[in-house]
Amino acid sequence: MRLPLAVSVILLVAPVLAAASGTSSELPEKHSVPTGTPVYEGRVGGEDVENAVPIPTAWDFYDTGNTCGFLDDYDEACPYTGSTSPDVVYSFTLTSWLCIEIDLCASAYDTKVYVYQDEVTPGDPLACNDDADCPTLYRSRIGPLLLDGGHTYYIVVDGYGNDCGEYELHISEWEGCTPCAPCPPDGIDEGEGPCYDGYVDNFNGGCNSVPPVFSVVEPSPEPIIFCGLGGNYDDNAFRDTDWYWMDLTCEETTITLDVVAEFPPVVGFVDMSPGCDNITGFYSYVTGVQCYSTYITETLPAGEWVAFVASSEWNNWPCDSEYHLTISGYEQCVPAESASWGTLKALYR
Numbered sequence: 168m169r170l171p172l173a174v175s176v177i178l179l180v181a182p183v184l185a186a187a188s189g190t191s192s193e194l195p196e197k198h199s200v201p202t203g204t205p206v207y208e209g210r211v212g213g214e215d216v217e218n219a220v221p222i223p224t225a226w227d228f229y230d231t232g233n234t235c236g237f238l239d240d241y242d243e244a245c246p247y248t249g250s251t252s253p254d255v256v257y258s259f260t261l262t263s264w265l266c267i268e269i270d271l272c273a274s275a276y277d278t279k280v281y282v283y284q285d286e287v288t289p290g291d292p293l294a295c296n297d298d299a300d301c302p303t304l305y306r307s308r309i310g311p312l313l314l315d316g317g318h319t320y321y322i323v324v325d326g327y328g329n330d331c332g333e334y335e336l337h338i339s340e341w342e343g344c345t346p347c348a349p350c351p352p353d354g355i356d357e358g359e360g361p362c363y364d365g366y367v368d369n370f371n372g373g374c375n376s377v378p379p380v381f382s383v384v385e386p387s388p389e390p391i392i393f394c395g396l397g398g399n400y401d402d403n404a405f406r407d408t409d410w411y412w413m414d415l416t417c418e419e420t421t422i423t424l425d426v427v428a429e430f431p432p433v434v435g436f437v438d439m440s441p442g443c444d445n446i447t448g449f450y451s452y453v454t455g456v457q458c459y460s461t462y463i464t465e466t467l468p469a470g471e472w473v474a475f476v477a478s479s480e481w482n483n484w485p486c487d488s489e490y491h492l493t494i495s496g497y498e499q500c501v502p503a504e505s506a507s508w509g510t511l512k513a514l515y516r
C-alpha cells in the first residue's frame with residue numbers, strides 16, 4: 168500500500184538542525200558605474216547579478232565579449248582567491264534538469280568561471296573553476312554539471328589575478344552527468360531496483376511501508392558503502408525512500424553519512440527507538456545538490472537508528488537515478504558487560 172504524500176512530507180518538515188545547508192542573500196557591495204566604460208560588440212554578459220544577461224537556450228549557447236571594461240564584483244577560491252579581475256554575469260532558468268558543460272577554453276586570457284544556484288552567494292558557488300584541462304593553459308571549464316529544474320542559475324565569467332580580456336563562452340548540453348554517482352568497487356548493492364508508476368516499496372521503505380521494512384546495516388570497522396537507486400514516480404506524488412537500520416543500542420556513537428546521488432538528496436538520521444507509530448521525523452538531516460557529496464555527522468544517543476536517503480525533491484528525478492551512501496563509524500558495538508568482565512578478569516589475574 169502506498170501512503171499519501173503527507174507521510175513523506177512529515178520527514179521533511181522536521182526541525183532543521185545545524186547540519187542543514189545555509190544560504191545568504193547578501194551580495195557584495197556594489198561599485199558605482201564608471202563613466203567612459205568601453206562598449207564592445209555582441210551580447211556581452213551583464214555587469215553583475217542584477218544586470219545578468221539572460222541566456223535563452225542554456226543547452227546550446229555561445230557568446231563572446233571582453234571583460235576589461237567591467238568591474239570586479241565577484242571572486243571565488245577555486246582554489247586561488249584574491250583576484251581583482253573584472254567579471255560579467257549571465258543567467259538562465261530551467262524548468263527541468265539539464266546536464267551541461269561550460270567552456271571558456273578558447274578565451275584569450277587567464278579566465279575563472281563560477282556557477283550559482285538561485286542567488287549569488289559569495290563563497291558558496293555551485294561550481295567553480297580556474298584552470299581546466301584546456302588546450303591552452305589557465306582557461307576554465309566546468310562539466311559535466313547537473314542542474315536542477317525550477318531554479319535560476321548565474322554564470323560569472325571572471326579572471327585570475329587582475330587579468331581580463333576577450334572570452335569565448337560556450338555552454339552545451341552534455342551526456343556526462345549520468346552516471347555521476349557510479350557504485351564504487353567495494354559498494355554493496357541496495358538490492359531494491361528502480362521505482363515506477365504504481366510502485367509499492369516493500370523493500371526498504373521503512374515506516375512508509377506497511378508493514379515497516381528496512382535495509383539492515385551490518386557493522387564494520389571500515390566505512391560501509393551502499394549503492395542504491397531513488398527517484399520520483401506517479402507524477403511526482405511519490406519518491407522512493409530508503410531506510411537503513413542500525414543497531415546502536417550499546418553506546419552513544421558518532422556516525423557520518425555521506426551521499427553522492429544523481430538526484431538532489433536528503434540524508435539524515437531517524438530515531439527509531441519509539442517505533443514507527445511514534446517517530447517524530449528527522450533527528451537531523453541535510454539536503455544537497457546532485458552529483459556532489461552531501462554529508463552529515465552526528466553523535467547519536469544509544470538506541471535504534473535509521474540512516475535515511477531519498478530525493479529531496481518531487482521533481483521528475485528518474486527512478487533509476489543512482490546514489491551511493493557511505494556510513495562511517497558504525498562498528499560492532501562492545502556491550503558494557505564485556506568491559507566489566509575484562510575488569511573482573513584483571514582483578515583475579
Ligand SMILES: [Ca+2]
Binds near residue numbers: 241253
Ligand atoms: Ca572578479
Ligand SMILES: [Ca+2]
Binds near residue numbers: 277279298305306327
Ligand atoms: Ca584561469
Ligand SMILES: [Ca+2]
Binds near residue numbers: 357359360395396408
Ligand atoms: Ca532505493
Ligand SMILES: [Ca+2]
Binds near residue numbers: 359368370372407410
Ligand atoms: Ca526504497
